[in-house]
Amino acid sequence: MRRPSPLPQTPESARPRSARAPEREVGRPAPAEDTAPVRPLARPEADPAWDDAGTEAAGLRDVWRASRARRRALRAEVKRFTVRQRRRRNIWIGVGAAFLVMVVGTAGAAYSPLFAVERIDVVGASQVDVAAVTEALDAQLGTPLAMVDDSAVKAALVRFPLVESYTLEARPPHDLVVRIVERTPIGVMQTPAGFTVVDAAGVALSTTPEAPAGQPVLEIAGGTDSAAFTAAGRVVRALPDAVRAQVTGVSASTPDDVTLTLGASGSRVVWGSADRSAEKAIVLDRLMAKSPPDRAKEYDVTSPEAGVVR
Known part of the structure; x- marks a missing residue:
């Protein structure tokens, strides 16, 4: 069975004028209904045509908000990745502060009347009169142990020829020990x-x-x-x-x-x-x-x- 041959196409000139494609003049743009309007993605700063198009765009406030959100997110990430380092630093700061408070408190207590000299013990004297030496050092009574004047002690002991050398020993809270080495x-x-x-x-x-x-x-x-x-x-x-x-x-x-x-x-x-x-x-x-x-x-x-x- 043979297929019928296709019908011959009607020449363009034989078509009715209403079926023909509309003719366009050279140099004249196509009508507006033939193409969709082109709208920019971002709003130009000083383009009044943008507002006329009725398109809503991001303003300067929106850009600033987005930048701030980005910075917040970045800071959150930094904090998350540095939490161990910050915890270690806080521990060392706490230890240093506690040590400083301890040193300051100890120094303050040592130089306060809480550790004043109330008794003087003379050790190592066999030929020297212990009572006389103690009496000569009475000026140190009431002085904080940390502020005992070594030069004043030396001036008091130089009056005893039998004393060759001496050492001072503080025994908190109130005792001052004077160790004497006598001359031989x-x-x-x-x-x-x-x-x-x-x-x-x-x-x-x-x-x-x-x-x-x-x-x-x-x-x-x-x-x-x-x-x-x-x-x-x-x-x-x-x-x-x-x-x-x-x-x-x-x-x-x-x-x-x-x-x-x-x-x-x-x-x-x-x-x-x-x-x-x-x-x-x-x-x-x-x-x-x-x-x-x-x-x-x-x-x-x-x-x-x-x-x-x-």
């Missing part, structure tokens, strides 16, 4: 005023008309300001207590010929210089243990490696 006498020297007890530094501790018992008589050329006296002081201080108790005389004309006299027997100890005095003292103690002074006339320890008994 090394012997007596005969002077026009009598017999003066002196220490290794040549400081006069006391003077009596007669020689005090238990102190060796010092015969030193040049007096307390000489090098011989310094050497003799070093020798006496190096002696053990057992040997020191038997010494009745010390003589020296130069720093290198210090000589000791022992007991009633009058035995001599040729010491020489003050160098290596600790070793010489040990050698002398051993020699005296083997040969007591009542059986020996002289001990020579000028050379500690080879002590000699005569």
Whole structure:
């Protein structure tokens, strides 16, 4: 079965004028109903045609609100991601503030009358009158422990020749401890005023008309300001207590010929210089243990490696 052939199209010229496409003149735009109006997405600032079109656009206030919302959202994100760091920083700030408050409070309490001196204890005094020392320091009573005047304490203790050095110890809340180190006498020297007890530094501790018992008589050329006296002081201080108790005389004309006299027997100890005095003292103690002074006339320890008994 054969298909019928398509009908021939009617030529444009044969169509009725009403069915033809409307003709447009060259250069004339199409009517307004043929195309949709074009409207911009954003509102131009000074375009009156925009308002005439009746289109609602975002104003400056809307832009500002959107920017503020964006900033708020950004800050919220920053806070969320830095919460641990901020918590750690707050902890350290709290610890620092607590420490500062503690330091300020402690300092304020220490310098307040809450910790004022009410009692003074003198420790280490055997030859010095403790009551006299305490009375000399009465000016410190009522002073906060942290404000005790060290120079005033020194001025009060310098009046006691037997005091060689001292230390202050605060015992809160109200006690001040004064630890005294007394001078160690090394012997007596005969002077026009009598017999003066002196220490290794040549400081006069006391003077009596007669020689005090238990102190060796010092015969030193040049007096307390000489090098011989310094050497003799070093020798006496190096002696053990057992040997020191038997010494009745010390003589020296130069720093290198210090000589000791022992007991009633009058035995001599040729010491020489003050160098290596600790070793010489040990050698002398051993020699005296083997040969007591009542059986020996002289001990020579000028050379500690080879002590000699005569």
